[in-house]
Amino acid sequence: MKEEIDVLNYFLNPKMEVMKKQEVEKLLKEYGIEKNQLPKVLESDPVVKALKAKKGDVIKIHRKDPTGEYFYYRVVV
Amino acid sequence: MKRRSKFQIPPGEAVGIVAAQSIGEPGTQMTMRTFHYAGVAEHVPTGLPRLIEIVDVRKEPKKPTITIRLKKEYAKKREIAEKVAYEIESIFVKDVAKIIEDVEKGIVVVRFDKIAGEQLGITKEMLLKSIKKGKRKIQEKGEDIIIAVDEDKGKKDEKGEKPKLFSKAKKVRKLFEKISNTLIKGIKGISKAVILEEEGEFIIRAKGSNIRDVIKNKYVDPSRIYTNNIKEIEAIYGIEAARNAIVKEVKDVLDMQGLTVNIRHIMLLADVMCSEGIILKVGRHGLAGRKRSVLARAAFEETIQHLTRAPVIGEEDPLIGTTENIIAGKTVPVGTGRVLLEFTPPKTKEKTERKKRK
Structure with missing residues (x-):
């Protein structure tokens, strides 16, 4: 019996989504970096599994910190 | 606008070093003493020991603590909080019974302790049931439950060169250990559940940490459960949740000591620790080694x-x-x-x- 845990609604997890290819290209161009310079997230991460993201996808994280709202990005490895 | 840009960090600023100093300096002022804080079941390491624990990413903190919140519709009912607390708290046979070992006869006698049982809400039937689960031969004699060591296995052992008495004593000892640590009810690892009131809600705080089993309880809200075991959060809810847990834990430690560190420094620390997809230790085996x-x-x-x-x-x-x-x-x-x-x-x-x- 494997109960699915609702990972995405966990109170410590901000809203996350998989980015489209064009968006990723735009992002990398804006910062002038390569994909592998982004912070990483493992393919086996529960959130990645819940989002059904694949290796090489970039996940956009809508972070809400005490200092303000901003986007954070993680590449699936 | 001018004021705002004054406070912005210019590109190329050595933020890492500034953060390290900003966390490190108050760290030297922290008391080595650990405090008891009111209302908590167990006293959790605070101050420097806890901070070291966090940045070293220990597999399990010294005193794991779980904070359970109930689903919204039940959150304001004390009875349900009490019920959940009772259900998750683990009770072993040794908590409600006196166990005597008799090596000569090769038996272990379990004597039910009525007073302790009443306090913990355990009946003799529950005790019997949990002992029977192990499929052992059980004899009841008044208040006593007698469990004998398996003789069949003993005969097999005799083929070896072990002396008979020794193996029997060993077996009795083993059985004794096994029976005293048999779970009657509750969730493995959880003990000393305490109900607290926070913002009109009843929350349960308990010693031990076992998210996976606790959220199987139908009253528990799986999206608001929290433990101070960051590794466990990482495994169940992912790296992003773990990053936020690190920020929260470090901030709590510093707040408790009355130290104010700008949260940006803590956030940077947490971000760096989580940047590789797994939590890295601060030190030669983790961050610096990479x-x-x-x-x-x-x-x-x-x-x-x-x-x-x-x-x-x-x-x-x-x-x-x-x-x-x-x-x-x-x-x-x-x-x-x-x-x-x-x-x-x-x-x-x-x-x-x-x-x-x-």
Whole structure:
């Protein structure tokens, strides 16, 4: 019996989504970096599994910190 | 607008060093003593020991604590909170019964303790049921439950050269241990559940941490459960949740000591620790050991190992980082010194044409 845990609604997890290819290209161009310079997230991460993201996808994280709202990005490895 | 830009961090600022100092300096003032704080079941390490625990990413904190919140519709009902607390709290046979071992007869006698049982809400039937689960031969004699060691297995042992008495004593001992640690009810690892009231809600705080089993309880809200075991959060809810848990834990430690550190420093620390997809320790086995530059690693710890290993595996040092450039005596790429490195003139048509003309 494997109960699915609702990972995405966990109170410590901000809203996350998989980015489209064009968006990723735009992002990398804006910062002038390569994909592998982004912070990483493992393919086996529960959130990645819940989002059904694949290796090489970039996940956009809508972070809400005490200092303000901003986007954070993680590449699936 | 002017004021705002005054407070913005200029590009190339050595934020990592500033963060390290900003967390490290108050760290020296922290008391080594651990405090009891009101209303909590167990006293959890605070102050420096706890901070070290967090940055070292121990697999399990010294005193794991779980905070359980109920689903919204039940959150304000004390009865349900009490019920959940009762259900999750683990009780072993040794808590409600006196266990006597008799080596000569090869038996273990379990004597139910009525007073302790009443306090913990355990009946003799529950005790019997949990002992029976182990499929042992059980005899009841008044208040006593007699369990004999398996004789069949004993005969097999006799073929070996072990003396009979020794193996029997050993078996009784083993059985004794097994029975005293048999779970009657509750969730493995959870004990000492305490109900607290927080903002009109009843929350349960308990010793031990076992998210996976606790959320199977139908009243527990799985999206608001919390534990101070960051590794467990990482495994169940992912790296992003773990990052937020680190921020929260470090902030709690510093707040408790009455120290104010700008949260940006803590956030940076947490971000760096989680940047590789797994939580890295701060130290030679984690963050510092992952640096690309040989010189930077050698400058930190285990200098000789790094320097001898580098030529063997043919490592290259592109001299990008700060430490390497200090060693090499070049301009350090921090602040205004960074401009040199950032600016690689793009190869435009004009330039190549100019070169040709020359």
